[in-house]
Amino acid sequence: MRAGKWQIPETLFYSHDNYWVKLDGDEALLGLTEYGQSTTGDILYLELVPAGAVIRRGESFGSIESGKWVGSLVAPVSGIVMESNRELETSPRNVNSDPYGEGWMLRVKLHDPCATEGLMDAVAYQQWVEEQVRREQEDEVVS
Amino acid sequence: MHLYNLGAVSWWESQCLYHALAILGREGLIICYPTTAYVCLGLHDDLEQEIDLDYCRERGLPLIRRETGGGVVYLDCRQLFFQLVLRRDNPLLPLRRERFYPRFLQPAILVYRSLGLPARLRPPADLIADGRKCSGNAAGDIGPGTAYVGNLLLDFDFDTMSRVLRVPSPGFRRSLRKAMRDNMTTLADWMPVGSVTHGELEEALVAGFAELLGRLTPRRPDEELMRTAGKVRERLTSSDWLNMPGRKTPERRVKIAEGVYLAERRLGRRGSMTVLLKNGKVEEATWRGGPGDCSEAAPARSMPSK
Numbered sequence: 001m002r003a004g005k006w007q008i009p010e011t012l013f014y015s016h017d018n019y020w021v022k023l024d025g026d027e028a029l030l031g032l033t034e035y036g037q038s039t040t041g042d043i044l045y046l047e048l049v050p051a052g053a054v055i056r057r058g059e060s061f062g063s064i065e066s067g068k069w070v071g072s073l074v075a076p077v078s079g080i081v082m083e084s085n086r087e088l089e090t091s092p093r094n095v096n097s098d099p100y101g102e103g104w105m106l107r108v109k110l111h112d113p114c115a116t117e118g119l120m121d122a123v124a125y126q127q128w129v130e131e132q133v134r135r136e137q138e139d140e141v142v143s
Numbered sequence: 144m145h146l147y148n149l150g151a152v153s154w155w156e157s158q159c160l161y162h163a164l165a166i167l168g169r170e171g172l173i174i175c176y177p178t179t180a181y182v183c184l185g186l187h188d189d190l191e192q193e194i195d196l197d198y199c200r201e202r203g204l205p206l207i208r209r210e211t212g213g214g215v216v217y218l219d220c221r222q223l224f225f226q227l228v229l230r231r232d233n234p235l236l237p238l239r240r241e242r243f244y245p246r247f248l249q250p251a252i253l254v255y256r257s258l259g260l261p262a263r264l265r266p267p268a269d270l271i272a273d274g275r276k277c278s279g280n281a282a283g284d285i286g287p288g289t290a291y292v293g294n295l296l297l298d299f300d301f302d303t304m305s306r307v308l309r310v311p312s313p314g315f316r317r318s319l320r321k322a323m324r325d326n327m328t329t330l331a332d333w334m335p336v337g338s339v340t341h342g343e344l345e346e347a348l349v350a351g352f353a354e355l356l357g358r359l360t361p362r363r364p365d366e367e368l369m370r371t372a373g374k375v376r377e378r379l380t381s382s383d384w385l386n387m388p389g390r391k392t393p394e395r396r397v398k399i400a401e402g403v404y405l406a407e408r409r410l411g412r413r414g415s416m417t418v419l420l421k422n423g424k425v426e427e428a429t430w431r432g433g434p435g436d437c438s439e440a441a442p443a444r445s446m447p448s449k
Contacts, residue, residue, distance in 0.1 A: 039239050041267075045187045045390045063186060065390075068268035069240040070186045070212040070283035132238060139237050 001122050003129035006035040009100055013116050014125035015076035020100065021119060028077055028115065031104040032095055035129045041066040043092040048073070048084040048105055055081060057118070061106065077115045079108040145171040146352075146359035148345055151220070154181040155376045158207050160364060161226035162379070163371035165288030170233065172352055172359060173226040174345050180219035180300075182307050184208040186283065188215055189389035195309045204307070207379050208387070211283035211292055214398050217307050221298040221329075223344050225251065225352070227291045235356075236289055240282055241267040247291045250351025251278055254295060254344060259333050268293075269401040275328040276400035295344055296329035298336060311395050311407045311415065314431050318417045319397060322405045 001008045013021040018036025022029040048062040055061045060072040084106050095103035157177040164171050182204050193215050229236050255262035260272040270278035280293035305320040353359050395407040408416040419427040
C-alpha cells in the first residue's frame, strides 16, 4: 500500500507521530515510517534509550538530529526495551534508506496487551498521510 | 507575540531563557547578546572529541550544551542573538521544520542588506554574503515548544574559536583558522567597527520580525521565566549533561559552513593530511608529515571527496 511515493506496509500499525509498530506476540518492533523520515530529512545522528529502559507511549525514547533540527523520538507504545538498534549510532541514514528494515529502532516487550489501541492500521494511516501532504501543499502556497 | 528585547544579558541567560520559554509552552521572541564569552555545544556534540577543555579552563570560558542542533560555537558580545519560540501546534510551524528557516531568517537578511551585505539563504539554514557564512542558525523541539535560534555577527573571534576546539595538530589549527576566515564574513568586514550599534541592529531586527509575526508586545522576563531558566542552567551546565556521549567521528572533522568541512585524514602510522572539503570536492590538501608539522599546502586540486 502507498500514500503518494511513500510505502505503507499493510501488516503494521502506525502512530500520528509517524512511527510504525510491528507486533509479534507480546513484543513489538518499532521505527520511523517512510513518510516520517521524509519529513525529518537526512538524519545525521540518533540517540536511542538503551536495552532495559522503560518507555511510555507519547514520551521520548531518544533524540534525532537532521540537517538543522533536533527533536525527540516519541514512543508509539509503552514497554521495556529489549534491544535498541546500535547500528543506527554509526549508520543513522539507514532510517532514511530502509525505514522498515535496517532502520528499525527498538524491540520492546509490551506492557499493555491492548498496545495497538490508539494506533492506526495501514488504511487509516494512508488517509492520514494524504491529509498531511495536502496540508503541506497548502502551507507551501501560503508561504 | 511577546518580545523580550533584552540587550546585554549574562552568558547563561543568553541560552537558558529561550529554553525556559519553550519548556513553559510560552511563545516569544528574544533578542539579546551575552556580556561575557562562553562555549556552547550542540545537543549531540561529544565534549571530549570536540573541546580543548584545558584551554577553556585557562581562559575561564564556561561551557553549556544547548538543546538545539549544530556544532560547537564560541559566543561573545560581538554576536546578536535572535531566538524565536513557538508552540508546536502553532500553524506557522511546518511539519518539515527546515521549511521555516526562509521565513525565520528573513529579518536577519533584511538587516544585513540594509547595511550593505548581500546576504541570502543557503539552505537549509546558513546565511551567506559574497559566498561566505554570516549567520549560524539552529532549531530544536524543546518540551512543548520549538525554538529557532540565530545570530548576526558584528565581528567574530576566529583565534579563540580555533583554540576552543580540540584538534589533532597545530597545523590543523592553523588550517582551521584560515578556513573559517576564508569562509565566514561579519559586519566588521563591510564597515568600520563601531559604525553600527547593538541597539540599531536590535531595532531593525524587531521591525523585521513584526512583519513576520504581527504585533510584538514588549515584555521583561518574569519570575516564572527566570526561575525556570535557573533550573535549565543547572541542567545544561551539569557535568552529567556536558559529558553525555555524543556523535563520534572516525576522523577529526570540523564543519565551517554548509558544505564546507576541514578534515584530518590519517595516512599510515606517522603521517596525515588536512583536507578542506567544499561542496564534496577537495579544495586544499596539506600534508602533515610528522611531529614537525611544517609542510606547505599542496596546490588546490579539484578531486572528488570520499
